[in-house]
Amino acid sequence: MELTGAEILVRFLKDEGVKHIFGYPGGAVLHIYDALYQQEDVEHILVRHEQGATHAADGYARATGKPGVALVTSGPGATNAVTGIATAYMDSIPLVVITGQVPTNMIGNDAFQEVDSVGITRPCVKHNFLVKHVDDLAITLKRAFYIATTGRPGPVVVDVPKDVTAAKADYVFPRKVQMRSYNPVTKGHIGQIKRAVKLMLSAKRPMLYTGGGVILGGGSKLLTEMTQLLGFPITNTLMGLGAYPGTDRQFLGMLGMHGTYEANMAMHHCDVLIAIGARFDDRVTGNIEKFCTKAKIIHVDIDPSSISKNVRVDIPIVGTVDQVLQDMLDVLKAKTLKPDQDGLKNWWQQIEEWRKTDCLKYENSKKIIKPQYVLENLYKVTRGNAYVTSDVGQHQMWTAQFYKFSKPYRWINSGGLGTMGFGLPAAMGAQIAHPRSTVVCVTGEGSIQMCIQELATCLQYGLPIKIITLNNHCLGMVRQWQEFFYGGRYAMSYMDSLPDFVKLAESYGHVGMRIEDPADVASALKEAMSMKNKLVFMDFITDQTENVYPMIPAGAGLNEMILI
Amino acid sequence: MENEAGALSRVAGLFSARGYNIESLTVAPTEDASMSRLTLVTRGSEEIIEQITKQLNKLIDVIKLQDLSEGTHIEREILLIKVKAMDNGREEMMRLTDIFRGSIIDVTEQAFTVEVTGTGEKLDAFIEAVDKQLIIETVRSGVTGIARGDKCLRV
Numbered sequence: 001m002e003l004t005g006a007e008i009l010v011r012f013l014k015d016e017g018v019k020h021i022f023g024y025p026g027g028a029v030l031h032i033y034d035a036l037y038q039q040e041d042v043e044h045i046l047v048r049h050e051q052g053a054t055h056a057a058d059g060y061a062r063a064t065g066k067p068g069v070a071l072v073t074s075g076p077g078a079t080n081a082v083t084g085i086a087t088a089y090m091d092s093i094p095l096v097v098i099t100g101q102v103p104t105n106m107i108g109n110d111a112f113q114e115v116d117s118v119g120i121t122r123p124c125v126k127h128n129f130l131v132k133h134v135d136d137l138a139i140t141l142k143r144a145f146y147i148a149t150t151g152r153p154g155p156v157v158v159d160v161p162k163d164v165t166a167a168k169a170d171y172v173f174p175r176k177v178q179m180r181s182y183n184p185v186t187k188g189h190i191g192q193i194k195r196a197v198k199l200m201l202s203a204k205r206p207m208l209y210t211g212g213g214v215i216l217g218g219g220s221k222l223l224t225e226m227t228q229l230l231g232f233p234i235t236n237t238l239m240g241l242g243a244y245p246g247t248d249r250q251f252l253g254m255l256g257m258h259g260t261y262e263a264n265m266a267m268h269h270c271d272v273l274i275a276i277g278a279r280f281d282d283r284v285t286g287n288i289e290k291f292c293t294k295a296k297i298i299h300v301d302i303d304p305s306s307i308s309k310n311v312r313v314d315i316p317i318v319g320t321v322d323q324v325l326q327d328m329l330d331v332l333k334a335k336t337l338k339p340d341q342d343g344l345k346n347w348w349q350q351i352e353e354w355r356k357t358d359c360l361k362y363e364n365s366k367k368i369i370k371p372q373y374v375l376e377n378l379y380k381v382t383r384g385n386a387y388v389t390s391d392v393g394q395h396q397m398w399t400a401q402f403y404k405f406s407k408p409y410r411w412i413n414s415g416g417l418g419t420m421g422f423g424l425p426a427a428m429g430a431q432i433a434h435p436r437s438t439v440v441c442v443t444g445e446g447s448i449q450m451c452i453q454e455l456a457t458c459l460q461y462g463l464p465i466k467i468i469t470l471n472n473h474c475l476g477m478v479r480q481w482q483e484f485f486y487g488g489r490y491a492m493s494y495m496d497s498l499p500d501f502v503k504l505a506e507s508y509g510h511v512g513m514r515i516e517d518p519a520d521v522a523s524a525l526k527e528a529m530s531m532k533n534k535l536v537f538m539d540f541i542t543d544q545t546e547n548v549y550p551m552i553p554a555g556a557g558l559n560e561m562i563l564i
Numbered sequence: 565m566e567n568e569a570g571a572l573s574r575v576a577g578l579f580s581a582r583g584y585n586i587e588s589l590t591v592a593p594t595e596d597a598s599m600s601r602l603t604l605v606t607r608g609s610e611e612i613i614e615q616i617t618k619q620l621n622k623l624i625d626v627i628k629l630q631d632l633s634e635g636t637h638i639e640r641e642i643l644l645i646k647v648k649a650m651d652n653g654r655e656e657m658m659r660l661t662d663i664f665r666g667s668i669i670d671v672t673e674q675a676f677t678v679e680v681t682g683t684g685e686k687l688d689a690f691i692e693a694v695d696k697q698l699i700i701e702t703v704r705s706g707v708t709g710i711a712r713g714d715k716c717l718r719v
């Protein structure tokens with residue numbers, strides 16, 4: 001069947017099972033928009049800024065485990081998309097971003113709205129393509145989806161010149177791809193897995209440290225089963241929250257810079273560390289010299305370059321979490337050996353001592369709203385079932401600490417790049433993917449203004465997101481560093497001239513609420529959640545002086561936390 | 565690697581983005597025109613070389629990678645050097661070229677162009693042996709190499 005490149009692109013998306021794409025039109029992609037217009041299988045969501053398109057596609061991917069798709073025009077469309085692409089890259093999120101390009105005969109001529117999209121995005125994509133001929137279009141798109149979703153996931157950019165979308169070619173959906181230069185492994189080495197299990201069973205002070213890879217690889221159930229079978233303590237990275245039930249006794253909370261006392265102390269003192277789908281990020285390890293010095297380390301990861309990058313490990317296992325965890329469980333169950341029960345008993349006693357520090361405690365107030373109090377109530381009101389996105393800052397850390405995520409795909413935030421402006425468009429993606437679920441965006445008055453324009457998109461598509469702004473009138477996370485490390489010189493961290501968010505929400509056609517009295521927090525949240533079909537923008541005026549604790553200062557070890 | 569536009573810049577970009585250094589780099593298509601072979605010389609601790617290897621393997625366009633320095637191997641680089649050669653200096657230069665098993669590949673009344681092939685060190689030594697005053701221009705190809713014996717890099 002002969003189709004134009006634009007028709008091929010749209011047909012391909014349908015055949016690939018893509019239901020939604022997020023985008024913004026422009027000259028270079030007009031043929032594609034024309035083809036989209038003439039069909040109903042792929043729904044296009046019109047955002048208000050291309051950054052929103054990539055974040056929304058990203059939120060969609062994080063909420064479903066399926067690849068997110070964005071479509072933007074050449075030049076400024078592509079450059080606006082870059083922040084979203086880099087955000088997805090740092091957190092290994094599967095995205096396919098289609099960028100329009102000037103016609104092939106004009107490439108390199110400084111043509112109108114020309115940028116070297118492949119060049120600009122090269123360092124922040126898993127791979128990218130420039131499609132030079134319509135005959136290559138379908139197979140290139142297939143490769144893009146294959147690369148984005150397999151191995152260590154990541155964003156793939158496909159740059160499509162305008163003449164390629166006009167030219168005609170025969171179209172058959174390419175069911176399979178084979179690439180001689182890309183064959184990600186899945187199975188872990190069974191010998192290594194056996195060695196790992198042996199080491200785990202010999203541990204006196206074992207510790208499981210698991211990350212975003214468990215969520216990305218769909219390993220949450222198996223991880224929970226293995227952890228409970230072993231009776232070991234477990235901690236999650238910021239990206240791993242929800243992979244293990246946050247309310248379970250074996251769960252010690254998040255680790256790292258703003259992790260719990262018990263999680264970080266257990267890391268520091270463990271004798272066997274089992275890292276699964278986590279990448280030893282500097283926010284997690286603190287000072288590398290002081291990191292887990294007493295431990296033998298097992299590391300399971302799909303990406304060999306994550307292993308022994310920052311910290312030397314003793315037993316590397318390259319494979320996908322689901323496969324490796326299944327093999328580990330099989331070996332464990334086949335063995336008659338049990339973990340060292342005496343060792344574990346003492347270890348748990350020690351951990352319970354650390355736990356008594358109650359490091360997340362805060363002093364509530366009757367006069368001024370404490371941000372932590374809002375999040376505790378949010379957790380209660382939504383019964384821990386919401387999809388929660390966040391922006392970047394103090395509010396992000398408090399959400400991670402106080403919302404006890406118990407299921408994968410529920411916690412959606414930018415960890416690696418730390419992109420302010422992520423929260424609202426990501427929530428749109430999550431809400432599109434789960435129209436009947438509660439989707440909450442926890443944000444700050446600084447972050448929300450970075451993609452506030454998407455409130456219009458929310459109205460257009462009837463997305464009943466609940467926006468919780470913890471409005472402390474400051475760039476709180478910046479202010480906290482200035483208070484601790486810059487002698488309280490608050491350079492540019494005060495947010496002056498804030499808009500009236502209630503009126504702003506109303507002017508976009510949504511419901512706005514301002515909450516200033518701690519006594520109203522719970523009832524306001526309930527009221528907002530009961531408005532099932534409305535976007536509610538909740539502006540909580542919170543205590544500016546509140547800081548995120550515990551905190552590991554730069555250069556310190558995990559045992560050197562600042563407690564409240 | 566795949567003989568694709570942009571493949572080389574992915575390699576170069578990786579090195580600059582991650583702060584690794586490229587001492588030399590050569591690349592040309594192989595007997596199978598869909599692939600090209602790239603030889604790169606770099607330096608670093610064992611950990612850094614391990615990361616470089618892993619990161620290169622991660623590039624989608626890289627088909628296969630071999631660290632030649634892990635086994636015995638042959639290394640070759642080519643040097644073209646233009647030198648002033650007049651009067652009895654011409655004799656002298658021919659002798660030196662002979663000693664290094666090089667050849668004079670172009671001649672004018674004033675100058676010789678000499679070609680020398682060998683390891684990087686041999687070429688260094690040759691340049692060292694020529695009087696600095698006489699050197700007009702040098703160009704080096706960068707190192708390429710192959711494993712000794714039956715070992716090979718094939719897809």
Ligand SMILES: Cc1cc2nc3c(=O)[nH]c(=O)nc-3n(C[C@H](O)[C@H](O)[C@H](O)COP(=O)(O)OP(=O)(O)OC[C@H]3O[C@@H](n4cnc5c(N)ncnc54)[C@H](O)[C@@H]3O)c2cc1C
Nearest residue numbers: 211212213217238239256257258277279302321415416418
């Ligand atoms: C303000 C701020 C503060 C922060 N503070 C903290 C903090 O206190 N604590 C904290 O933990 N983080 C914190 N972060 C986040 C931090 O920057 C990193 O993003 C995070 O620690 C990385 O999480 P991860 O190790 O789980 O890796 P991810 O980025 O989630 O990477 C996943 C890993 O799993 C692997 N993987 C992917 N798929 C699979 C699969 N199928 N099978 C096996 N392996 C797979 C990947 O190769 C990769 O190595 C903070 C971020 C911000 C913005």
Ligand SMILES: Cc1ncc(C[n+]2csc(CCOP(=O)(O)OP(=O)(O)O)c2C)c(N)n1
Nearest residue numbers: 393394395418420444445446447475476477
């Ligand atoms: C795009 C972008 N610019 C700058 C930063 C640096 N930064 C990190 S947190 C933060 C403050 C965020 O303020 P707000 O959204 O009000 O959240 P709060 O910390 O007050 O909860 C800033 C400026 C960033 N992460 N992202």
Ligand SMILES: [Mg+2]
Nearest residue numbers: 444445474476
């Ligand atoms: Mg703020």
